[in-house]
Amino acid sequence: MFADVVNERARVPVAGKSVIAEVREIRLAEALIRLGARLQLLEAETSLSRERIVKLYREITGASPPKGMLSSSADWFLTTQPNIHSSLFHSIYRKVRSFMPDDDRRATLNALIKSYQLYSETLKAHDEEIVLSFTRAWTLPRLFDAGVLRLNICDCCRGRFVALAGEDTSDFVCVLCM
């Protein structure tokens, strides 16, 4: 199901052979690689060929991109530490996304990049471990859009937490209050 979510995203075509458009794609790919993006994410979000992406990845990181598909499982987001981090990240993301201009065709991606920078810089400043990787953060809104995850309000603290969409929401208690 996750593969469908990824493939559904329209690839942004590089107009003709515009050098400027390609430079823009390379800049975006570079920013994503520096945030720790995996190959599958880079292929979904940029119009660069796999060969170009792999070459760029090696140039920036000095290593080949890790092989293998992204995890399609939502379970990771529900365990204690990841749930706290993904709920925190999602609240930042929701706010940042709401400020994105309507004409931004990459609003979701740009909001993800900004939110992830805020999330990771805040944790670094407090010497806290960054539990949520950029690639995991990128899958979050997709799992929401696909109807796999949603936010539940905790009965105790009234905070919003990432939860499975199909579950009964009455008497929901978050991982912190539990």
Ligand SMILES: [Zn+2]
């Ligand atoms: Zn709670």
